Amino acid sequence: MSARVIPLHDARPLRVAPAAVAGLPLGDALGRPLHDLRISVTDRCNFRCGYCMPKQVFDKHHEFLPHADLLSFEEITRLAHVFVGLGVEKLRITGGEPLLRRHLETLIEMLAQLRTPDGRELDLTLTTNGSLLARKAGALKAAGLRRLTVSLDGLDDAVFQRMNDVGFPVADVLDGIRAAQAAGLGPIKVNMVVQRGVNDGQILAMARHFRHSGVVLRFIEYMDVGATNGWRMDQVLPSAEVQRRIAAEWPLAPLSHSAPGETAERWAYADGGGEIGLISSVTQAFCGDCNRARLSTEGRLYTCLFATRGHDLRALLRGTAPVDDGQLAGAVAGVWQGRSDRYSQLRGQGQSTPNGERRVEMHYIGG
Numbered sequence: 001m002s003a004r005v006i007p008l009h010d011a012r013p014l015r016v017a018p019a020a021v022a023g024l025p026l027g028d029a030l031g032r033p034l035h036d037l038r039i040s041v042t043d044r045c046n047f048r049c050g051y052c053m054p055k056q057v058f059d060k061h062h063e064f065l066p067h068a069d070l071l072s073f074e075e076i077t078r079l080a081h082v083f084v085g086l087g088v089e090k091l092r093i094t095g096g097e098p099l100l101r102r103h104l105e106t107l108i109e110m111l112a113q114l115r116t117p118d119g120r121e122l123d124l125t126l127t128t129n130g131s132l133l134a135r136k137a138g139a140l141k142a143a144g145l146r147r148l149t150v151s152l153d154g155l156d157d158a159v160f161q162r163m164n165d166v167g168f169p170v171a172d173v174l175d176g177i178r179a180a181q182a183a184g185l186g187p188i189k190v191n192m193v194v195q196r197g198v199n200d201g202q203i204l205a206m207a208r209h210f211r212h213s214g215v216v217l218r219f220i221e222y223m224d225v226g227a228t229n230g231w232r233m234d235q236v237l238p239s240a241e242v243q244r245r246i247a248a249e250w251p252l253a254p255l256s257h258s259a260p261g262e263t264a265e266r267w268a269y270a271d272g273g274g275e276i277g278l279i280s281s282v283t284q285a286f287c288g289d290c291n292r293a294r295l296s297t298e299g300r301l302y303t304c305l306f307a308t309r310g311h312d313l314r315a316l317l318r319g320t321a322p323v324d325d326g327q328l329a330g331a332v333a334g335v336w337q338g339r340s341d342r343y344s345q346l347r348g349q350g351q352s353t354p355n356g357e358r359r360v361e362m363h364y365i366g367g
């Protein structure tokens with residue numbers, strides 16, 4: 001089967017406007033500030049998690065982006081600099097699997113030099129499936145990465161291998177987590193996507209394993225991202241149920257949010273075993289304070305995880321008429337100021353993608 005998935009519709013062209021940025025923080029149409037930028041550095045992955053890149057679709061016939069289409073490290077750094085000038089304080093490198101991008105440490109090193117307009121360091125972090133982490137943790141830390149998040153959906157090999165669908169063993173991800181802790185990339189967060197009937201039997205084992213370890217385990221509700229994962233509401237295990245199951249074993253006490261726009265509801269083990277996070281993207285939409293922009297592998301700006309179109313920043317960078325950083329900032333600011341996305345909230349009210357178009361795939365814009 002030739003299953004070329006075209007993750008995008010036409011990109012939205014961007015007008016180069018003179019910078020009209022009227023002070024920070026830059027608010028969108030619903031008053032939400034621009035604070036986080038997620039940067040996808042590759043659309044490739046060595047896993048085939050069914051909820052993200054199902055094997056039947058992303059098979060050997062799938063054409064990934066040619067290298068020339070990817071933003072270069074210089075282009076990514078230039079855009080990140082522009083976003084930081086507009087108020088971004090947190091950069092998350094993601095993918096696809098970001099550690100598959102060659103010489104990623106070089107990009108980390110370049111991004112680690114950026115400072116906020118008032119001279120502060122950025123919160124520079126990365127999300128990875130952990131498969132290459134044991135080898136790369138030291139170099140990432142040396143390059144200036146501050147912390148990281150590892151995705152792991154279970155401790156039982158049969159369950160985890162069914163989920164990653166490439167037979168990747170749990171032990172190697174755990175080795176990666178240990179290496180990252182040893183390298184000083186803590187506190188490590190571990191993301192577990194919970195699918196009812198697939199890995200919800202792993203919730204307590206995961207909680208037990210990461211209690212008292214310094215790792216913050218976060219449970220994510222299975223989301224209807226993209227157009228290929230065959231999402232069904234009956235496979236979503238509400239976070240409230242995760243919380244109930246864990247609290248029945250180890251009592252929990254609520255913690256306050258650590259930062260504005262933080263997606264996870266935080267809970268502490270009452271016995272001092274550390275904390276967990278619950279990300280209720282489906283049952284309790286958090287669009288109200290969503291402050292995240294996403295830069296796709298080929299340089300399109302997305303203002304929502306469920307967007308159908310991105311804004312083509314690469315065309316500005318590579319166009320025949322050179323643009324300066326002020327013009328880039330004007331273009332980005334214009335997009336952000338016009339943003340009114342709140343997909344999860346609308347889904348909660350029974351509405352679907354507003355224009356009925358196909359949604360972008362998650363591995364392409366990052367989680």
Ligand code: SAM
Pocket residue numbers: 045051052094095096097098127128129130149150151191192193220221222223224225229362363366367
């Ligand atoms: N490959 C890296 C990884 O898996 O950590 C980074 C990219 S991945 C797209 C980023 C995050 O999105 C992961 O934690 C993954 O579990 C999560 N994710 C992917 N598809 C999802 C879905 N349908 N629902 C909820 N989370 C999802």
Ligand code: SF4
Pocket residue numbers: 045046047048049052053095096097129151363
């Ligand atoms: Fe790859 Fe991450 Fe998607 Fe899994 S969730 S297929 S590891 S990009």
Ligand code: SF4
Pocket residue numbers: 285286287288290291303304305306341342343344345
């Ligand atoms: Fe943000 Fe879109 Fe998710 Fe709402 S649905 S929280 S706007 S990314």
